[in-house]
Amino acid sequence: MNPMKAKFLAVLAVVGVFAVTPVSANIPFFSSDKDELPTLAPMLEEVTPAVVNISVKGKREVRQRIPEMFRFFFGPNGPREQVQERPFQGLGSGVIIDAEEGYVVTNNHVIDSATEIVVTMKDGRQFDAKVIGTDERSDVALLKIQDGKDLTAIELGSSADLRVGDFVVAIGNPFGLGQTVTSGIVSALGRSGLGIEEIENFIQTDAAINSGNSGGALVTLDGKLVGINTAILGPNGGNIGIGFAIPSDMMNNLVQQLIEFGEVRRGVLGVRGNDLTQEISKALGLDVSQGAFVAEVLPDGAAAEAGLKSGDVIVGVNGEKIRTFADLSARVNTIGPGKEVKITVLRDGGEREYTVTLSPDDTVVEAETLHPALQGVTLETTDGGILISDVEEGSIAARYGLRDDDVIIGVNRQRVTTVTELKQVLENTEGVIALNIRRGNSSLYLVLRGTE
Template sequence: MRRYWLLFAQAVTIALAAWMVVAAVRPGWLEQKPTQVQVGAPGKSVPMLQAPPRAATGSYRDAAAKAMPSVVNIYTSKASREAHPLLKDPLFRRFFGGRAPQDEQLASLGSGVIVSSDGYIVTNFHVIDGADAIEVGLADGRKAAATLVGTDPETDLAVIRIREGKLPVMVLGDPEQARVGDVVLAIGNPFGVGQTVTMGIISALGRNNLHINHVENFIQTDAAINFGNSGGALVDTNGHLLGINSAIYSQTGGSVGIGFAIPVSTAKSVLDAIVKNGHVVRGWIGIESQDITPEMADSFGLPKSSGAIIAGVVRGGPAARAGIQPGDILVAVAGKKVLDTNEMLKLIAQLEPGASVPMTILRQQRETTIDVKVGRRPRQAP
């Protein structure tokens, strides 16, 4: 019996060795041959070759299948054709391809992402702005009336809600772990043709000073984003939500490889605030600032170029009452380092109004910590 087992083991070893040699030298011999199929009526059939089924390599089908059910179409209707004044702004139109969302039409079409089993959907503010009625079309064919929960024009985000059961919920990703060059998928309903998935990479992170929103921290991507994709999902290769597609840079109305998405971290904070308060409350101390350039640092003899120089102080505002003066350099807020003006605005916006917060300033090359009682940021006009 032992002899038979030894012979069997030797035979298996020889067979595996032969298979490896053939796989290395003549891999084509191991490929499954196409099968011949007949097309047409008996006697008049046309012989054709049918490729055998095989697993797709380099495909993102799993990520798309995971994320697509959670992306919805949003239909809005208005009683008036009167457009919002912002839609007439040439710069705003520039970022929307010369055609502003909802301009010159009674019904508009956009996208949204289901982020809660309770029916909360995150979309863009400009998708539902001024709508008298909102309807949501789910990927499974269901349609439901939606109610507006709240908006945040400063980030161009809005939250709506539907009352439906068994809703597919998008899993939130971590945009802080995203890097330039990562593959991403954009999911939405471009031009109303139906749900569409496009692929690209992350082209840049932390894009700001684009003058699209008051609060900007965009993920830039070359995944095709077109009119109707607004409010849709930007997902990673695991099908997890990284951002809400918001705008494109185009002079033709079509994608030219420069699209912008709002990070999901921003969308989540806005969602939480709207669900809790009905609107977003941001901290404010009443200052105007500008970035410190290396040339400015050399000119004023500053030891470092990070921080934000205080260019102006609102009279009677929180900063003025605390003793902050024009020319001071804000280097830290509540112990968190200020890298530039955008970082400063983000840190201050996250503060709780009414709280007393330590802020570190540099004055005449000496650091001083001042406690500032944070105020509530005035609501910005969209």
């Protein structure tokens, strides 16, 4: 798990902000006494019952290297590390989004590897919960409360309507203290490239962020859910006023797929590119400084079929502004294949709109289809290589020594960076293959044969 994830998360606080902010008397979420003191209490009384505390128990594998002096007991081909299962407990937060069905949204890292999940309501009631589905790449999980009664759900808002400077309120369970409310503002939108999650399009907030708030609610002043608090940036997990939340629109796209399929099925646009820079904008004669510059349109892809071209600048998806290429990727990757999206592009000084039917994501495959010796492995393209995201216990791949989180960076001394490149190399290879593996900070070769 990313070390940043272990430090998590948060509730947003700006001390005294309402004491110095003029307040209109007709704003419904404030109530005033005779001294006209503003308060968020009426809104919070309606919203906070929908935010729950989550406690988990389970076991995780812990790998420990075997000291060199003891390895001779196992022979020359013996293991170099031992694997143990150790119990763990954890605390986090969640948000009820459907009271009738008992659906609760939280972060994947809150419930990862948990075998027991207990949800505690604001009023102290406790219910068991089960996992409906998870998406590790975006750190979203959907739970279902078992035999829940008299539940309260939060109203879903649109994160697309947020602006930098909007006031927001975060609710969660810091340090297991119980439900806590803090406030802040939206500091930035569309934050990515942080290395926290694989798919990033965060709302940034100025916040007092603390452990235990992961999965909690980020709401507007009228009580609508606009984000799920997820991560912080700070030395040693301490607060420096930089917190991140998953936008509600992105979360809702993922949750609807988890409800329908039990998993996330990603859509692919079929373009490569980078952020629109000032230099690119000037060269194209554009008067915009934000967007996704399309350097390449993949043949036979969804974008090519719809009519997009290299050199286009994508500035909108379904009417929502696109700021960076990562912003574009995050929005598209959370929409399922076969779904239609409206793509707004700038071309030849004018704005055009295209309807694109997203293709299925083929970057995650069962490796057995590529080579028999890879039976039991799931591969997916990641930065710098092909990630082995899962190795089945007792499989052929496991017996050859492949492990979870290994990264394939070469085959038979040929560099490979994507699943597609790996497939092309293996299609022209028979029998023995030599995989160049990056494992942690070391590099090694594993020789695999076509049959055992």
